[in-house]
Amino acid sequence: MSVILRKAIHSLSREVIRNTGIIRRFSSISSRAVVDLAAKDGELRVFVVAGEVSGDTIGARLMASLKRISPFPVKFCGVGGSMMALHGLQSLFPMEDLAVMGIWELLPHLYKIRARLKESLEAASLFKPHVILTVDAKGFSFRFLKELRASYNLQLLDRPMHFHYVAPSFWAWRGGEARLKGLSHFVDHIFCLLPFEEEVCRLNGLAATFVGHPVLEDCLQLNLIAMGxxxxxxxxxxxxxxxxxxxxxxxxxxxxxxxxxxxxxxxxxxxxxxxxxxxxxxxxxxxxxxxxxxxxxxxxxxxxxxxxxxxxxxxxxxxxxxxxxxxxxxxxxxxxxxxxxxxxxxxxxxxxxxxxxxxxxxxxxxSPPANNYVQYESEDISQPSMIAASTLLHYRRCE
The missing domain is CATH 3.40.50.2000 (Glycogen Phosphorylase B;)
Structure with missing residues (x-):
């Protein structure tokens, strides 16, 4: 047997062993809920990214709900706005750097957004989160999740759970539903705002929960001048x-x-x-x-x-x-x-x-269905953010 062939076989054997190790390691944590991972460290670390004003509001409510029902202290890191700052997030950079609407309008901002993406990836790696939560802003969010998961796989590290809040508008665009299948490669669970989205996500291999629309938590918080x-x-x-x-x-x-x-x-x-x-x-x-x-x-x-x-x-x-x-x-x-x-x-x-x-x-x-209500201190709570927080804490990833 030639030296080159022996080296090739040896290299292949090492690769098989390494891949087997990945499978075993991932399998060992696949049945553990997020709250179990937090219990091991005595705290829950959540890296959260919101890219616009509505996402900042959704993220802030979920942060508040997590702190309310988590049995362990919750630490946050990531990108957000003024609302998320009220709940302890020191944003890595101004959220407005990501708040670019439109398609052609995005082109002049590509260099800055790429730099912010790199900054977010580095911060997430240092923070060692149990959970990654991205809120809407799917252009930036999905690129961030893809590159982060690739980084964890390359380094043979146990990856955190990846949650995305606000399902992409697959129902609005031609071919949109077909694109859902690819999301399962880098998203573990999606929180849906619309009643029909949960079933369609699941039919396309995505774990999902219909939590209700976040504006339902706003109905008594709206302030202004009387005009026609x-x-x-x-x-x-x-x-x-x-x-x-x-x-x-x-x-x-x-x-x-x-x-x-x-x-x-x-x-x-x-x-x-x-x-x-x-x-x-x-x-x-x-x-x-x-x-x-x-x-x-x-x-x-x-x-x-x-x-x-x-x-x-x-x-x-x-x-x-x-x-x-x-x-x-x-x-x-x-x-x-x-x-x-x-x-x-x-x-x-x-x-x-x-x-x-x-x-x-x-x-x-x-409005979320009654069977999604969260039981908290002998009280049924139907707020979307509480349903999302409870789902996040008790979610078990299936590998």
Whole structure:
């Protein structure tokens, strides 16, 4: 037998032994829950990444719920905003560095985002977490999870559990459901906001839990000025960059950030103008009729037209498969059209009543099922963040 052949066989034998060791080691921890891993170290270490304002709010609630029900002290590291900072997270860098919306809009920021990705990977490796939690922002989150898992595998290390909060919108895009299959390679469990997402995830090999929509925890925390029409949400300001459009809309609207909105304000309002996104669901909770508006880069709008497989852009319309909320999208999103639709909505009580009735159904669909409620100190808790926290603590990975 030649020296080269003997070396090749020896190398192959070592590889087999090494791979067998990986399987044995991973198998030994596969039946252990997150809380068991924390018990070994006397603390639960969670590395969390949120890339936008809504993710910061979701992450903050989950952090609070984990601290409430964990039998061990919880330590956090990662990326987040002001809300997560209130619960002990010192963000590695400003969360706004990741909050880039759109597709073509992302291109000028690629170098910075790549640098932030490397920074996050290094921090996660040093922190030695039991759990990795990414919240929405799937572009950055999924790249982060992929590279982190590859790093653990390369170093032959036991990897932490990987959770992603907010299922990707596979239902909105052509071929989206097929892409779910690949997520199981780097995501252990997904927390779903919509009722139909859990089953579809599981059919595609992904462990998932429907926890309910996070705005259900906000229904009594909304603050503002009484106006006939409200215009709020950070992205909506881009719609009014043109002075002429601002003047046309000025008689209808008061610009406010969504974080400043209050229930008293909403109850005093007749209708609202908002962007698509979480704010449209918040208005359903407040039973405030609204008009949804959306503009983006011309190439992003073209891609959305080409790839989208749902006829609506706002979540309430998608859930009910009905255009009960008027939408002004792309080229139709002009000041004149917005003003005309708002006028009709303000003056037509029947249209507003129809929206409020449909809102009842939307809220029902977004509420978690009773069998997902968490028992805590003799109290049933149905908050989405508590359901997610309990699922995270007691989850057992199947290898």
């Amino acid at each position: 029409v409200l215009l709020f949400g950070s992205c909506i300001l881009k719609l009014l960059s043109c002075k002429r459009e601002t003047l046309l809309l000025g008689r209808f609207t008061q610009i406010v950030k969504s974080s400043e909105v209050n229930l008293i304000f909403l109850q005093a309002s007749t209708a609202a103008l908002c962007t698509s996104g979480t704010v449209a669901v918040e208005l359903q909770l407040a039973r405030l009729p609204c008009l949804v508006a959306y503009r983006a880069h011309i190439l992003t709008e073209w891609l959305i037209r080409y790839k989208a497989q749902v006829p609506y852009i706002s979540l309430p319309n998608i859930l009910l498969d009905s255009p009960f909320i008027p939408e002004a999208l792309f080229n139709s999103c002009t000041a004149r059209n917005l003003a005309s639709t708002l006028t009709e909505l303000i003056q037509d009580e029947g249209l507003r009543e129809q929206q409020m009735k449909s809102a009842e159904r939307v809220v029902q669909l977004l």
